[in-house]
Amino acid sequence: MAVKERIKFTLRLRLFLFLIILVTTILLGVLIILFVSGNITAGLKESEIFIKNEHSLILKNTTESYDKLAAEAVALSRSLSMSIEGRLREKNLDYKDLNNNPELLNEIVSSELNQLILYLQMSKSSGAFMILDATVNSDLPNSNNSKAGIYLKNMEPNIVSSSSPTIYMLRGIADIAYKNYLPLHPQWRMEFNVANAPYYNLPIGKAEKDSSLSNLYYWSKAFSFTEINEKIIMCSVPIMDTEGNVFGVCGFDMSHMLFKLSNTPDNSMYNRIFCLISPIENNILKTEGSLFSGGYSAKSFINNQDLKISSGKKSLYIYENNENGFIGYHQLLKMYPENSKFADNEWALALMVPQEDINDYVIKTNLKFIYIIAILMILGIIISFILSKYYIIPIIRGIDIIVTNPKETAKTNVLVIDE
Known part of the structure; x- marks a missing residue:
């Protein structure tokens, strides 16, 4: 058995x-x-499709917005140039007579206020400014870096409210604000300090008599304007008379909040997805000069550390610094025409997700x-x-x-x- x-x-x-x-x-x-x-x-293929589709939508919106803003800045410069030059000629004066002339500066700035407000609303930007190469009193300390002008901030640029826009005066003559019922910004100052202001110095420095204004506008890296914590990107254009003399700059700004409201990515697949517009040098995103959008507080995690770009799986890229890694996609932005004085300044729009989130999803x-x-x-x-x-x-x-x-032959x- x-x-x-x-x-x-x-x-x-x-x-x-x-x-x-x-x-x-x-x-x-x-x-x-x-x-x-x-x-x-x-999972990786789905992530690639989602990220590239979302990037394409934001890229289209950003390109259209920045092209429009640059065109509006050039138009504003032409308009201000003609208007100011005409008023000075009526008085048999030129741009040099603006310096140390408070009454004339008051008249010029006051006469251009409504035009600046109009362009501010048309551009749908977060701020519009005009800086003249003149000061009220050149005998004051640091007067070489003090410039007269006006800076208007739209505190709610994303809200369509043509009847009562929330506009504050950040820089300019207080009397002009009072007469036109404009509240002064809490960080108001009368004049601009251009000691460390590439948005002013670079366009003026590059301006040439026969150059087209379309080749002279300048996009600044994101920075915090004096006394204001919020980062902005400025688009500035020289103000030139018919003789080619430069006597100031004008333009618009794009605030961090406006960029965030206009370009927040869809977070249905990834809660921590975010977007940034950034200067790019030698295949490195210079995040200190970037604006961020998205619900995820990537800015605090990246902490102004540059992101090195390398090839990843599929057509995605890997972005790394000393502490964090991200996976996403980016493309260069055409911020300037080919003949621009600043054509060598490259920008990129990137959409990315923390690397561990991609791995978890896969x-x-x-x-x-x-x-x-x-x-x-x-x-x-x-x-x-x-x-x-x-x-x-x-x-x-x-x-x-x-x-x-x-012993038997039995069939089994x-x-x-x-x-």
Whole structure:
């Protein structure tokens, strides 16, 4: 009896192991096919499609907004130039007579106020400014860096409210604000300090008599304007008379809040997705001069550390600094025409997600394949167990017949044994 049971166990075990090997081989073949076809990385492919589609939408919106802002800045410069030059000629004066002439400065700035407000609303920017190469009193300390003008801030540029826009005066003559019912900004000052102001010094420095204004506008890196914590990007254009003399700059600003409200990415797939517009040098995003958008506070995590760009999987890129890694996509922005004096200044629009979020999503997405394989494996084991049990039943019966009638030639109905 012990011999019979041992034979039975051995046959069943061998058959069971054979079927397990067969099931495992088939499942491994399925896995290999999934790897080769790319289905096993479905989460990464979905992420790539989502990020690139969202980037395309934001890129289109950003390009249109910045092109429009640059065009409006050039138009504002032409309008201000003609208006100011005309008023000075009526008085037999030129731009040099603006310096140390408070009454004339008051008249010029006051006369251009409504035009500046109009352009501010038309541009849908967060601020409009005019800086003249003149000061009220050149005898005051640091007067070389003090410039008269006006700076208007639209505190709610994203809200369509043409009847009562929320406009404050950040720089300018207080008497002009009072007479035109404009509230003064809490950080108001009368004149601009241009000691460290590339938005003023660079356009004036690059201006040439025969240059087109379309080749002279300048986009500043994102920075915090004096006494204001919020970062802005400025688009500034020289103000020139018909003789080619430069006597100031004008333009608009794009605040961090306006950029965020206009370009917040869809976070339905990734809660921590974010977008940034940034200067780019030698394949490195210079985040100190960037504006960010998105619900995720990436700015605090990146902490003004540059992001080095390298190729990632699919068509995505990897962005890394000393502490963090991100996966996303970027393209260069055409901020200047080819003949611009600042054409070498490159900008990029990037959309990215923390690297661990991408990895988690890929794992989560591909768990369904793991579950399917696991279920198939379990079913294969169960079926193998059942088949091994019932397959050896006729063999065991044949052995019983032979053991019971060892001297007789009895048929067992098992072909191998009967032979």
